Every structure is written in structure tokens, then in C-alpha cells.
Amino acid sequence: MEQAIMIRSEIRKCMQEQGFTLGGFSKVTEIRGSYLSLLLNHDPHKYPLPLRHFDRMTQTLGKPEGWLYEYYVEECFITGKADRRRVEPFLLRCAELGKTDCIKQVLSQLMENLSYLPLVFEIAERVHAGGNPQRAVPFYECVAEHEKYQHSETLAISQYRLFRAALGQDLQKNRFAATRFAPFRNRLPLHFQLDGLLQLANTYYTLSDWKRLGEYADELIALAKVVYQEQHQRKTSKRETALLNTERHLVVYYGKGYLHKAISFEKQGLYAESKKYIEGYADLSWFEGLDEVGKHDVQMFQMFAVANLYTIEILMGHNHVLSDYTDYLSKHKLEVLPGLATILESANRYGFPVDDTLERLSEEISEFNQQDDLASLGWRLQFHYYSSIYFLKQDKVNVSIANALQSLELSVIINNSSAFAQIVALFEFCRDKATDTQLNDYKSLLEEVRKYEKFTIGRLNHELI
Template identity: 30%
Template sequence: MKTSILESLKPDIIVEMLEMAVAFENWKKVMETADILYQCVLHIYEDRQYHKAMKLPIPHVQLERPLVYYFGLSHLMGGMSHQHQGAYEQARECIYKYAELGWMEDLKGEEDIQVVEEFRFLAKTNLYAVDILSGNIKLVEEYVAFLQDNLEEILPGLNTILQAALMYHLDVGDILHTFAEQIDEFGSYEDAENVSYYYSYCYHLALYYRNCGRLQDAVGITVRAMQLADQSGNDRNFKKCTALFESLRESATAEQIREYRQMLMQCLDEYETDRHFIVKSVMDNPL
């Protein structure tokens, strides 16, 4: 990317673009934007180092976080994109890059060191996930012990374990029982990231229950996943849940079917309300 273009980009704006791409699960866009972020902050870093070497005033760039954070985030998002596309070796290479960010010069402040440590921790937990998903199921027991020591990682961790269970036909019932108390708390999460993780957990749990023959449980969890997809405004995930429910319809109770239909009617009402509002706005404000 040309230097002139890099100089016009703002890292925090790129971060917002990344968050939007992740929210829509557009992993190709996530990868492209993560690379733009990396190129942008690399230019800022190299420019600073050049001015420092030449004993010139260091150019100021307005950043909401330490520069090292943007390096780590660019690799983290790139790794996430590869992981979701099943490119586990490439994901692992990205993880190695943010596992150790101490190569950067001028990491002196406490905030800088804390950021480096946070990415080092994320690298550890994400490496577990990538290794397990790529087939190293012997690590599951060790990963469970890690989750027990790091309760904040239980939701994404169980999501990983369920995906591995589906891929490699594992029985993870005992693991789910081990974390039953924490699982009961998932529904209280309100921030967008945890709601997204909870949706994914519910969707994969529904698939797991279906494979285990627990069909009514699968239906109930599918309805919950639909609610979360609707809450997040993720139409793609809502469609996936609708298809999953229809595949399980014969096992659904009358109450589950009623709840499912009620949710669809609510979505239809919301669509019609939004359409009416748009039409009215156009009529009230003609070109």
C-alpha cells in the first residue's frame, strides 16, 4: 500500500471497520481489513523509529490505545479469520505473531507491558482452540483444566469444544456437566461479543444434541439460538437456525412450535414496521 494512503488512514477507524466485519462474519473482509491495519501501524512505527534515529521530533499520531495494541489486534483478527475458514495452520502462524510482541522498541510504560501480556494470554488460549480443532483432541483434557483456572474463557472455550465434538464425534457430556454452573450464567451476558459467543455456543450445542438423539433438547436450544441471532441483528445466523429448526420440526413439542411461530411473526411485524417507516420517510421528504 502506498505511503500516501497509509498516512491518511486512522488506526482507530480501521478497528471500527474490523469490528463491523466480524459482527457480520465476513471473514474475507476481516482478513483484508486486518492486513490494512497492520500495514498502517507498521508505517507509523517505522516512521517513528526513523525520526528517532535521525534525532528528529517524533511525529504525533492520535491513537486511543498504545501502538502495540494495533499490531496485536491485526494478527489476532487475521488468525480469527483463518480459524473460521478452517485454515488452521495459517491461524497458528498469526497466533505466534501476537504471542510475543516484545520485539517492539520503546515498550516502557505499564500500559504497553499490560497489552503485551494480554495478547500473550490470548495467544495461549487461541492456540489451544486451533490445535484441538485441527485434530489434536488429546489436548481437550488439558484445555478443560485451563478453562477451570480462567473462568472468563469458559464460553468461547466450550464453543470450541462443541465444534471439536461435532468434527471428531466426541462425547463431551461430562465436560458440559462440569461447567453447568457457569453455563447457567451465559444468558445474563449483554455485551455484543459475549452474545455472539453465546449464539455460537447454542447453535453448536443444538447440533450436538441432534447428533446424540436428544432431539427435543436440540429444538429448545435452536429456539434460543434464534433469539440470540435476532437480538444481534444477524440475519444469516437467524436463517441457519430456521433451517435447523425445520430439520427438527417432527420432534418439536406443540409449545416449541408455538414459540417458533411467534418469533417468526414478531420478525415479520418488525420488518413491516421498518418498511412502513422507510416509505413514510421517502414520501415526507421527496427528492
């Protein structure tokens, strides 16, 4: 009650300071004078303040959006129970303005009665549909925390939304998000299942977890086949085909399943098995129901197949294909970064020179730092790491150290602890030949990691208290 009285007191105070009479304020805000008087001067229990009127008063008084919102929380429960007419618009407006603390205060009181949980989920979906998934996170977290039925569809969708919202450049956070979401993947509606499995596979690809990548690839292939067969049967029997509301064309889920499975085998050194799965997505022109977007996706898979067959040959030490592979990369810019990382890895393993390839693609290499999505950051890390080893073997120590430092910085950015340890070991091997500038850069990176670890441990201890 005190906060409701304070809001009205502050409004009256500002009106007085700015020379507003009740009639004048009524005219500017377009709120009927008698009603305005009731809102500002009478019992808040009898005359709660509608948010639209409060926002109009705020604007008229020249105050910033969200002014006194921390006090308006009480207004949502002024009658002793939640009033949807104020709770819903207030939560939506708080989400729009990023007023997370206000949202959490309302949700905390709202969850004293779990019958409001469907409303929270509904608001979450509306905020998410508005184009800012991060603003919907507190609502989905509320559903995830309070939904007691573990097989609830709304719980599964909330966990999926949280998983997608959590994905970023920090590999360890991504691993946690994937682990949290995975048990709910099969409880989702069909279109979310396809998207969820694809995102899980993509995540474990960036985590270099080839076993789990293969497992989710298998699930994706199986589900895509079932959906495709069901749609084909409906079309054959002339039954109405249900709209598949997925983010991508169905052919992408089918092709990506085979692509990821091929990669999982490749990374485990099972090259013959990898080739079999490459054949599974090399030509998907037979896929029915392809629109223009789907046809373009099929062409992309054809390109990936050619590139990955070259990758297999190079990884097997067949450097006779290097010239052809270099020609191919020069014509397909998107494949240059992963292609060169693979070429350097194999060159280090089998001892063949790749200087001509590096020279031919030097312009593309100079543009690598413009690629900053998570997958590209991982490939850039590998490229510089393998470059460091390659140039060290050529006794080009200064160039080797420069590449090691670049890969070390990338390992810090994406929080790849295993790569960080490997690169530190590499740097220490040739530390005595590093310049003062390189040593200072190295020290700065280590200090950054130390500060981050201190912050993480401190936050963990705080959460455990």
C-alpha cells in the same frame, strides 16, 4: 417574525399569571430592567433575545428546560441571516437537551450558506467531546451531506464519527455503516486511521465476513508497522516524537492486525497459515515504548495466542488436547464462551464427546446470559446452535430444542438473517417433538421477525416516496 413575537407574548402572559412586575422579574432574572423591557416589548429585529436570558426567564417562570425552543429557531435568523452568537449556543443547548427537531430546523436554514459548514463541524466536535456521540450525529450528517470536497478531512472525520455512532447490536445496520465509512478510511488523520481500521476489522469479525476481515487486518498491520518505524526513527535520531493520540496503545493495533488475520485464515480452514499469524502476536515483549497499559496488552495477546492455538488443534479434530484446553478455559473465564462454541462445533464435525467439558464448565455456562456485547451475543448464538446439534445427535431432543430457541432469539436480537434461517431449519427438523410451550415460544419469535420486517419495509417505502 411571528414566532419571535409569540415567545415574547408567552413570557409576558406567564409573568402576568404569576404576578411578576417588570421590576420584580428583572430582579429575579438579574437582567437589567431597561434592557428587559426592550427585549420583551420592542421590535425583535432590533433587540433579539439572547439564549442565556431566555433560559433564565424560563427557569424563573418554572417552565421545563427547552420551553418554546421550537419558536426560538426564528430568533437565530431574526436579522435575515444567521447570527453565530445565538446559533452556536442554541445548537449546543439543543444537543444537550436532545432537541433534534430544533437542530434540524436550524441546520436546514444554516446550509443555505455553505460557508457555515465549518461551524457545524466545530459544534459537532464539541458535542462529541462532551461524551454523547449520538447527540452529535445530526451535525456530522449535515457535514456529510453538504461537504462538496470528497477528500476533505472534515468529511472523512464526520463519516468516521457516524460509523462509530451507528455501531450497535444490529448486524445489518453495522454492515451498512461499515460500507458507508470504508471509502474514507485513508483520508483520515493518522490516529483516526488506526482506530478506523481496527473498528472496521472488528465489525467484519462480528459479521463473519472473513475475506474483508483479512483485508482490513492486512491494512492495519501495514499501517501499525509504518507508524512504529517512524516513531522508532524519531527516537533514534533524538527528534521530538509526535504524540500518537489513539484510543489504544500502538501495540494493540499491531497485535490486533495479526490476531484478526489469523482468525480470517482459521475461519476459512487455512490452519497452517493461521498459526503463522498467531506467532506474530504471541510475544510482543520486544515492542518499544511499552507503558504499564501496553505491557498489560502484551500479556493479553499472549493469552489469546495460547487459546487460539488450542482452537486450531480442536478444529483440526485433535481432541487429545481437549482436557488441557478445558483446564486452560477454567482458568481464563473470558475465553470460556468462544472456547466452548469452538469445542462444540468440532465435536459435531468429528463426533467426539464433550460432556465432561460441559460439566466442568457448567458454572461459567450459567453466566453466559450476562455477556451482552455484540461479540458475546454472536458467540452465545453459536454456542446454543452447536449445543442444539450436539444434543440432537445424542437424542436429547428437548434439550436440543431449548438450545435452538435460545440461538434463534439471539439471531433476532442481532439481526443475523443467515443464522436465523439455519436455526429455523434445525427447529423444523424436530418440530414434531417440541412441547406446546416451545412451539408457542417459536411462534412468538417468528411473529416478532414478521413485525420487524413489516416495519422495515414500510419505512423503506416511506423513504422512497
